[in-house]
Amino acid sequence: MTAFSPSRLARRGSGSRLPDRLFRGSSRVLAWALVVSLIGLGAMLLVNGWGAFATFGPAFVIGTDWDPVKNIYGALPFIVGTLLSSAIALVIAAPIGLLTAIFLAELAPRRVAIPLTFTIELLAAIPSVVFGLWGVFVLSPFLQSTIEAWAVDTLGWIPIFAGPPFGVGLFAAGVILSIMILPTIVSIAREVIGSIPNSQREAMYALGATRWEVVTRAVLPAARSGIAGAIILGFGRALGETMAVTMVIGNAQSIPQSLFDQAQTIASQIATTFNEAQVGIQTSSLIALGLVLLVITLGLNVGARVLVGRTVTGAGGR
Amino acid sequence: MAIKTPVSLNGVLNVPEPAAADRSAPARPETFDAVGAMPAQPAPSPKLQIRGLNVFYGTFRAVRDVDLAIPGRSVTAIIGPSGCGKSTFLRTLNRMHELVPGTRVEGSVRLDGADVYATDVDPVELRRVVGMVFQRPNPFPTMSIYDNVVAGVRLTGRRAKSELDGIVESSLRRAALWSEVKDKLKENGTSLSGGQQQRLCIARALAVDPEVILMDEPASALDPIATLRIEELIAELRETYTIVIVTHNMQQAARVSDQTAFFSMGDDRAGYLVEFGPTSRIFTNPLHQLTEDYVSGRFG
Numbered sequence: 327m328t329a330f331s332p333s334r335l336a337r338r339g340s341g342s343r344l345p346d347r348l349f350r351g352s353s354r355v356l357a358w359a360l361v362v363s364l365i366g367l368g369a370m371l372l373v374n375g376w377g378a379f380a381t382f383g384p385a386f387v388i389g390t391d392w393d394p395v396k397n398i399y400g401a402l403p404f405i406v407g408t409l410l411s412s413a414i415a416l417v418i419a420a421p422i423g424l425l426t427a428i429f430l431a432e433l434a435p436r437r438v439a440i441p442l443t444f445t446i447e448l449l450a451a452i453p454s455v456v457f458g459l460w461g462v463f464v465l466s467p468f469l470q471s472t473i474e475a476w477a478v479d480t481l482g483w484i485p486i487f488a489g490p491p492f493g494v495g496l497f498a499a500g501v502i503l504s505i506m507i508l509p510t511i512v513s514i515a516r517e518v519i520g521s522i523p524n525s526q527r528e529a530m531y532a533l534g535a536t537r538w539e540v541v542t543r544a545v546l547p548a549a550r551s552g553i554a555g556a557i558i559l560g561f562g563r564a565l566g567e568t569m570a571v572t573m574v575i576g577n578a579q580s581i582p583q584s585l586f587d588q589a590q591t592i593a594s595q596i597a598t599t600f601n602e603a604q605v606g607i608q609t610s611s612l613i614a615l616g617l618v619l620l621v622i623t624l625g626l627n628v629g630a631r632v633l634v635g636r637t638v639t640g641a642g643g644r
Numbered sequence: 645m646a647i648k649t650p651v652s653l654n655g656v657l658n659v660p661e662p663a664a665a666d667r668s669a670p671a672r673p674e675t676f677d678a679v680g681a682m683p684a685q686p687a688p689s690p691k692l693q694i695r696g697l698n699v700f701y702g703t704f705r706a707v708r709d710v711d712l713a714i715p716g717r718s719v720t721a722i723i724g725p726s727g728c729g730k731s732t733f734l735r736t737l738n739r740m741h742e743l744v745p746g747t748r749v750e751g752s753v754r755l756d757g758a759d760v761y762a763t764d765v766d767p768v769e770l771r772r773v774v775g776m777v778f779q780r781p782n783p784f785p786t787m788s789i790y791d792n793v794v795a796g797v798r799l800t801g802r803r804a805k806s807e808l809d810g811i812v813e814s815s816l817r818r819a820a821l822w823s824e825v826k827d828k829l830k831e832n833g834t835s836l837s838g839g840q841q842q843r844l845c846i847a848r849a850l851a852v853d854p855e856v857i858l859m860d861e862p863a864s865a866l867d868p869i870a871t872l873r874i875e876e877l878i879a880e881l882r883e884t885y886t887i888v889i890v891t892h893n894m895q896q897a898a899r900v901s902d903q904t905a906f907f908s909m910g911d912d913r914a915g916y917l918v919e920f921g922p923t924s925r926i927f928t929n930p931l932h933q934l935t936e937d938y939v940s941g942r943f944g
Contacts, residue, residue, distance in 0.1 A: 525780060531743060534772035539799055547787070
């Protein structure tokens with residue numbers, strides 16, 4: 327071995343650091359560009375939508391009339407329609423998604439779990455407009471003649487199940503959305519459940535637990551905040567979904583009176599009326615509507631990611 | 645969920661149920677017919693009798709031809725180099741190895757004479773009689789100290805608060821943890837130190853009233869002081885329970901155990917039992933050269 331020479335520590339010419347610096351500089355710029363564009367987006371919505379907030383004040387959010395003729399814009403029907411259609415989607419998709427995730431992560435053998443997971447995640451690749459077409463031609467007529475007809479006949483005396491069953495309406499939108507958010511819920515919940523350390527399962531098994539008890543008493547409690555996060559992320563996706571909802575919700579400008587009534591969501595209202603909107607207060611109101619949607623979904627997503635992150639770090643090997 | 649009543653393994657196997665106070669009685673000859681037929685065993689019949697045990701992962705044989713008689717109410721240490729099947733062997737004693745798909749066992753494990761691999765034995769019930777403590781403390785992170793202790797008890801559907809309170813206190817006392825946690829039973833189990841968490845896990849195992857406790861390197865993740873406390877605890881528990889402990893630490897085996905089994909790995913990478921005997925003899929006067937090399941630190 328040759329003797330150690332201090333010259334080996336010398337910098338290999340100043341030029342060798344240039345690629346390093348370039349790489350670091352460019353990736354930093356691009357990363358910040360994303361953040362800046364998000365802030366810019368919010369600022370754009372705020373500036374251009376300000377006219378609506380300035381003119382109507384709180385009535386923009388709690389007003390129930392959206393009337394381009396009288397130039398009165400109250401967004402409550404769309405806010406209600408958005409929240410209700412997403413809530414219906416969640417009521418359907420959360421239990422199905424959670425059970426599917428449990429099956430994939432805990433019960434199914436690998437040779438079943440892997441292709442099944444792949445297939446479910448493929449659902450997310452189906453274009454929204456294709457879901458919409460399917461909703462118009464298959465789902466809505468089916469719901470109208472089966473579930474809706476039955477519910478109106480037997481439960482119609484309860485206001486929320488009152489008829490007539492349009493087929494196209496709030497309920498159909500909720501069902502379509504539930505299918506569309508299922509991949510989100512399943513894949514995140516499956517990952518969260520899979521991240522629970524095996525030592526937790528063994529601890530419960532060693533106390534004389536059945537597989538069911540291991541899942542319900544050790545795995546799910548440890549994964550609960552992450553599962554909540556998965557469900558909220560699904561909810562966020564449902565809130566913002568536009569195309570498929572537009573095609574099946576009926577586009578009614580009023581607060582729905584029953585589960586099967588026609589309704590409208592924020593995203594759908596913007597998409598269907600922006601092209602013909604008059605420059606001025608109507609356009610400003612639609613942009614303000616977009617800001618309302620952004621605030622709702624952003625808040626939910628931040629909350630959900632905090633929850634998901636808490637599981638993965640919180641239930642570690644400790 | 646089916647409501648289960650607590651049944652001991654003896655009940656499951658239709659062997660006459662010994663009286664409740666039986667644990668303090670010296671022996672139970674009437675339940676030992678199967679083992680009693682064994683020649684050359686004048687000492688009390690073993691709590692666990694392992695015969696011709698082979699364990700396979702798929703086609704790979706991990707443990708080969710183990711014959712071992714583990715006496716009751718004593719501490720049996722299992723030592724040996726890494727990968728020699730110690731943990732695998734331990735897990736076959738309460739069928740925990742079955743959680744890994746593709747494992748298979750040949751041979752027999754008899755608990756008080758009853759074959760734990762008999763078709764009518766429910767592994768879920770077996771694990772209530774043969775409890776387990778793991779290498780890393782694994783309290784349930786979403787449960788309080790109190791709820792951790794009674795997690796296994798609650799599986800049986802017993803929920804009366806006064807009964808649970810009593811079980812919590814007695815289990816924590818036996819695990820030498822009561823004085824440290826009695827004022828914070830509602831706090832999260834993971835708020836405790838590592839050594840306390842491991843004693844909490846021991847209390848949790850004791851709460852379901854087992855007869856045998858398997859310990860898989862229970863102190864290897866703990867600092868020396870916490871390790872010492874676990875060893876003291878093991879010394880107390882041996883009065884009541886049959887303890888089988890896997891350890892990498894030969895000093896620990898020498899300190900805590902009454903008898904020691906030395907496992908090694910054969911040329912086929914299957915673990916096998918080299919030698920079994922009183923701990924003092926294994927460490928001072930081993931019969932086998934491999935054992936001597938290992939306990940004197942020459943390999944492994």
